[in-house]
Amino acid sequence: MVYVALISYTPDPERTIAAAARVSASPAGASQLMQKLTPQAVDRLLTRLISSGHLSVFEHASFTFAIEGISRVTSHQLVRHRMASYTQQSQRYVSLKDFDYITPATIGAKHDLKARYQEMVHAAHSLYLEMLDAGIPAEDARYVLPQAGETKLVMTMNARELIHVCALRLCLRAQWEIVELFEKVKAEVERVAPRLGAELKPKCYRLGYCDEAVSCGIFPTAAEIAERKTKELTSGKG
Amino acid sequence: MVYVALISYTPDPERTIAAAARVSASPAGASQLMQKLTPQAVDRLLTRLISSGHLSVFEHASFTFAIEGISRVTSHQLVRHRMASYTQQSQRYVSLKDFDYITPATIGAKHDLKARYQEMVHAAHSLYLEMLDAGIPAEDARYVLPQAGETKLVMTMNARELIHVCALRLCLRAQWEIVELFEKVKAEVERVAPRLGAELKPKCYRLGYCDEAVSCGIFPTAAEIAERKTKELTSGKG
Amino acid sequence: MVYVALISYTPDPERTIAAAARVSASPAGASQLMQKLTPQAVDRLLTRLISSGHLSVFEHASFTFAIEGISRVTSHQLVRHRMASYTQQSQRYVSLKDFDYITPATIGAKHDLKARYQEMVHAAHSLYLEMLDAGIPAEDARYVLPQAGETKLVMTMNARELIHVCALRLCLRAQWEIVELFEKVKAEVERVAPRLGAELKPKCYRLGYCDEAVSCGIFPTAAEIAERKTKELTSGKG
Amino acid sequence: MVYVALISYTPDPERTIAAAARVSASPAGASQLMQKLTPQAVDRLLTRLISSGHLSVFEHASFTFAIEGISRVTSHQLVRHRMASYTQQSQRYVSLKDFDYITPATIGAKHDLKARYQEMVHAAHSLYLEMLDAGIPAEDARYVLPQAGETKLVMTMNARELIHVCALRLCLRAQWEIVELFEKVKAEVERVAPRLGAELKPKCYRLGYCDEAVSCGIFPTAAEIAERKTKELTSGKG
Numbered sequence: 001m002v003y004v005a006l007i008s009y010t011p012d013p014e015r016t017i018a019a020a021a022r023v024s025a026s027p028a029g030a031s032q033l034m035q036k037l038t039p040q041a042v043d044r045l046l047t048r049l050i051s052s053g054h055l056s057v058f059e060h061a062s063f064t065f066a067i068e069g070i071s072r073v074t075s076h077q078l079v080r081h082r083m084a085s086y087t088q089q090s091q092r093y094v095s096l097k098d099f100d101y102i103t104p105a106t107i108g109a110k111h112d113l114k115a116r117y118q119e120m121v122h123a124a125h126s127l128y129l130e131m132l133d134a135g136i137p138a139e140d141a142r143y144v145l146p147q148a149g150e151t152k153l154v155m156t157m158n159a160r161e162l163i164h165v166c167a168l169r170l171c172l173r174a175q176w177e178i179v180e181l182f183e184k185v186k187a188e189v190e191r192v193a194p195r196l197g198a199e200l201k202p203k204c205y206r207l208g209y210c211d212e213a214v215s216c217g218i219f220p221t222a223a224e225i226a227e228r229k230t231k232e233l234t235s236g237k238g
Numbered sequence: 239m240v241y242v243a244l245i246s247y248t249p250d251p252e253r254t255i256a257a258a259a260r261v262s263a264s265p266a267g268a269s270q271l272m273q274k275l276t277p278q279a280v281d282r283l284l285t286r287l288i289s290s291g292h293l294s295v296f297e298h299a300s301f302t303f304a305i306e307g308i309s310r311v312t313s314h315q316l317v318r319h320r321m322a323s324y325t326q327q328s329q330r331y332v333s334l335k336d337f338d339y340i341t342p343a344t345i346g347a348k349h350d351l352k353a354r355y356q357e358m359v360h361a362a363h364s365l366y367l368e369m370l371d372a373g374i375p376a377e378d379a380r381y382v383l384p385q386a387g388e389t390k391l392v393m394t395m396n397a398r399e400l401i402h403v404c405a406l407r408l409c410l411r412a413q414w415e416i417v418e419l420f421e422k423v424k425a426e427v428e429r430v431a432p433r434l435g436a437e438l439k440p441k442c443y444r445l446g447y448c449d450e451a452v453s454c455g456i457f458p459t460a461a462e463i464a465e466r467k468t469k470e471l472t473s474g475k476g
Numbered sequence: 477m478v479y480v481a482l483i484s485y486t487p488d489p490e491r492t493i494a495a496a497a498r499v500s501a502s503p504a505g506a507s508q509l510m511q512k513l514t515p516q517a518v519d520r521l522l523t524r525l526i527s528s529g530h531l532s533v534f535e536h537a538s539f540t541f542a543i544e545g546i547s548r549v550t551s552h553q554l555v556r557h558r559m560a561s562y563t564q565q566s567q568r569y570v571s572l573k574d575f576d577y578i579t580p581a582t583i584g585a586k587h588d589l590k591a592r593y594q595e596m597v598h599a600a601h602s603l604y605l606e607m608l609d610a611g612i613p614a615e616d617a618r619y620v621l622p623q624a625g626e627t628k629l630v631m632t633m634n635a636r637e638l639i640h641v642c643a644l645r646l647c648l649r650a651q652w653e654i655v656e657l658f659e660k661v662k663a664e665v666e667r668v669a670p671r672l673g674a675e676l677k678p679k680c681y682r683l684g685y686c687d688e689a690v691s692c693g694i695f696p697t698a699a700e701i702a703e704r705k706t707k708e709l710t711s712g713k714g
Numbered sequence: 715m716v717y718v719a720l721i722s723y724t725p726d727p728e729r730t731i732a733a734a735a736r737v738s739a740s741p742a743g744a745s746q747l748m749q750k751l752t753p754q755a756v757d758r759l760l761t762r763l764i765s766s767g768h769l770s771v772f773e774h775a776s777f778t779f780a781i782e783g784i785s786r787v788t789s790h791q792l793v794r795h796r797m798a799s800y801t802q803q804s805q806r807y808v809s810l811k812d813f814d815y816i817t818p819a820t821i822g823a824k825h826d827l828k829a830r831y832q833e834m835v836h837a838a839h840s841l842y843l844e845m846l847d848a849g850i851p852a853e854d855a856r857y858v859l860p861q862a863g864e865t866k867l868v869m870t871m872n873a874r875e876l877i878h879v880c881a882l883r884l885c886l887r888a889q890w891e892i893v894e895l896f897e898k899v900k901a902e903v904e905r906v907a908p909r910l911g912a913e914l915k916p917k918c919y920r921l922g923y924c925d926e927a928v929s930c931g932i933f934p935t936a937a938e939i940a941e942r943k944t945k946e947l948t949s950g951k952g
Contacts, residue, residue, distance in 0.1 A: 030780035059799035066744035085773035104378035268542035297561035304506035323535035580854035616818035
């Protein structure tokens with residue numbers, strides 16, 4: 001079960017972003033601008049920055065999360081986002097006496113398969129423990145462990161990258177576990193920075209269409225939009 | 239079994255690096271410098287750049303490798319190096335009819351454990367195939383697969399990052415599988431850029447000591463060096 | 477006068493990108509895929525990758541340019557793009573006996589201003605030379621030099637970043653000198669990788685509208701599009 | 715005159731780094747670790763991380779600075795450090811009615827040259843203003859402005875990059891203006907994170923020798939150390 005806690009972040013993140021943005025087109029310096037900006041001005045400025053794609057200023061605010069209860073399947077996907085910092089629990093240096101793991105809902109829904117899935121995971125973990133007892137190092141014994149195994153990590157990501165990653169990972173075509181992870185990341189950000197949190201959304205909301213091969217239904221694909229237009233033109237003629 | 243093939247790279251990588259370096263302190267441009275540099279001048283320049291730590295110019299040459307036969311344990315470690323580009327075989331979109339996997343040598347050496355390890359891996363893969371047949375999507379069925387499973391990927395890394403990553407991953411304190419991987423990466427680079435290839439070596443060769451807690455024996459740790467010096471001074475007095 | 481020469485690049489860049497992309501969803505490895513892909517398959521694949529936004533594979537091809545004849549105004553803008561490698565002629569270590577500089581066309585068009593601009597630049601350079609003679613280090617004397625002064629550099633950028641930077645810097649709202657620079661960069665890429673070169677274009681071509689405050693005329697802004705739609709609806713009612 | 719103010723930073727930066735580091739080798743999660751770590755434990759852990767080169771965890775704390783009063787010479791050097799975020803006052807969108815500028819001490823020390831330097835800078839700024847009046851856009855008029863002109867910016871850098879950049883830029887072989895800048899950056903960090911601040915120091919303190927061509931005197935170069943050893947051995951024989 002995914003657990004996400006925001007353990008640290010740039011204080012007053014939206015104002016920090018707004019003050020930085022103002023420096024670009026103002027004769028005043030940032031210290032001064034930090035004080036003068038009203039909440040309304042911050043809000044208006046963030047809206048304008050996003051609609052015009054001036055996203056680099058969003059790098060000035062960053063967020064550090066404690067993440068637990070995700071599978072190694074998902075942590076492997078997660079760390080592919082390179083514009084962030086990760087520190088992950090090591091399977092080389094930590095021996096896993098207990099083995100927490102994820103059961104995908106599709107498997108959980110089939111009673112018989114679920115039982116056999118759980119047995120298999122437990123059997124693999126038992127062999128892992130036995131190998132440790134036989135003197136196999138943890139770093140080697142772990143090869144037998146299923147990818148379902150849970151991991152813990154600390155992740156720091158700036159607001160620009162959060163916008164980018166959420167665009168990809170809140171898309172319902174992403175795998176369900178990483179969608180859940182970023183829904184919780186979004187909730188944590190929204191708690192302390194509501195304006196920014198509102199911008200953490202799937203890419204289709206920004207594009208106005210779905211750029212995947214098959215749409216989840218929220219927005220039509222570009223091909224479907226083109227088809228509709230053709231139909232409208234044709235039916236208009238008749 | 240790790241397989242590494244250099245499938246593409248910046249042609250004449252050492253000369254490209256040297257020409258770029260010359261631009262920094264010369265009134266001439268790079269096109270001109272590319273032609274004028276002799277192999278000896280390239281060699282001397284690279285030596286000087288490395289000893290003085292001017293490594294940014296090494297970014298101008300990059301190398302693209304096809305990598306196969308590494309476990310998901312190792313690919314998860316590998317992609318933590320963020321200054322590189324990776325494209326990995328997806329377990330979401332590829333169903334693994336066959337399941338190639340790695341057996342660590344420590345397990346392989348114990349006859350009984352090896353047999354049970356292999357049985358466990360095969361049992362997990364059988365359940366995976368059965369789940370596919372029962373309509374479980376590949377992206378979910380894979381949760382039962384052991385981390386020993388092999389993966390394929392394409393990796394592009396520039397020469398500066400290769401020097402950095404090899405310093406860490408050719409260290410014998412790194413896990414054996416990633417050491418093997420970078421030994422083959424080094425061999426591939428050496429084939430086309432011997433001067434550069436020679437710089438792909440564990441960090442201790444550069445530091446002159448081992449900065450790990452326990453040394454593998456090539457170099458003493460900083461603490462051991464300090465201890466020896468104290469002894470020398472003491473015995474000298476006696 | 478901007479001069480751009482492609483001095484090195486990943487051989488067969490489009491095929492390298494396509495082979496990497498195939499690895500993601502194929503049981504075959506990259507070496508094999510490199511050989512099997514026809515030019516038509518490469519072309520189709522690149523088109524699909526771009527339309528679906530799968531741009532990370534474009535990082536596997538990179539391009540190294542010798543750039544000369546750009547002002548320090550422009551080099552300062554250029555190096556703000558961080559996903560690239562630069563080696564620039566140093567004003568600390570190179571004394572500028574001759575001083576090549578850029579004259580903006582708006583100044584060049586006004587006969588009197590142009591003359592005074594040139595006089596000022598020459599006077600500044602004369603004082604620079606005099607300071608060198610008086611023993612002032614080049615790194616300090618250069619403070620008097622105008623930003624118009626030309627610089628040389630070597631830049632390596634991968635194809636993904638080239639697509640991104642051209643989207644911003646071929647926009648006619650970017651400053652003319654950096655537009656010129658990237659028009660030449662595009663021409664050099666097109667020469668060796670026409671399919672990729674065709675993707676180096678201003679952001680509006682991808683967005684379908686202009687996201688700047690005022691459009692250059694190629695595409696209307698989002699606000700103008702909304703306004704037109706309102707008018708169409710209103711006039712339709714009449 | 716360089717002005718640096720820390721306007722925002724990860725609260726409790728050293729504890730955040732330490733908690734992240736502990737996650738790597740502990741069965742506990744980060745939230746828990748944040749609370750349990752004593753100041754002494756934090757201190758000891760940071761010392762160990764630095765001596766063993768485990769620097770990635772230092773990325774979890776970042777610092778945002780308002781920087782003013784540096785020349786465009788220095789801002790051009792500064793933004794070459796790519797693992798950081800910058801927002802700089804634009805000379806395209808801000809017309810510089812007043813022109814603040816830097817006078818290098820070597821020029822300031824020579825009475826006659828100083829006067830002529832100042833005259834030249836003022837003359838260039840006057841022509842700039844005149845060009846604005848004549849309708850030349852600020853983005854073009856600025857070509858005549860000397861590089862001595864001051865700029866303002868906001869910079870966000872994480873602790874790992876601060877350690878790296880200070881190693882290079884606090885070296886007395888770096889240019890005096892950027893040395894001054896990072897001395898003030900260090901002072902600001904030391905104020906809120908003394909343990910970390912103490913690690914912001916020139917590279918020679920870490921290397922134990924100077925890797926520049928000529929030493930400033932703090933540490934001998936590697937060549938000088940080798941020479942001394944030879945002499946000691948020789949004189950010992952005599």
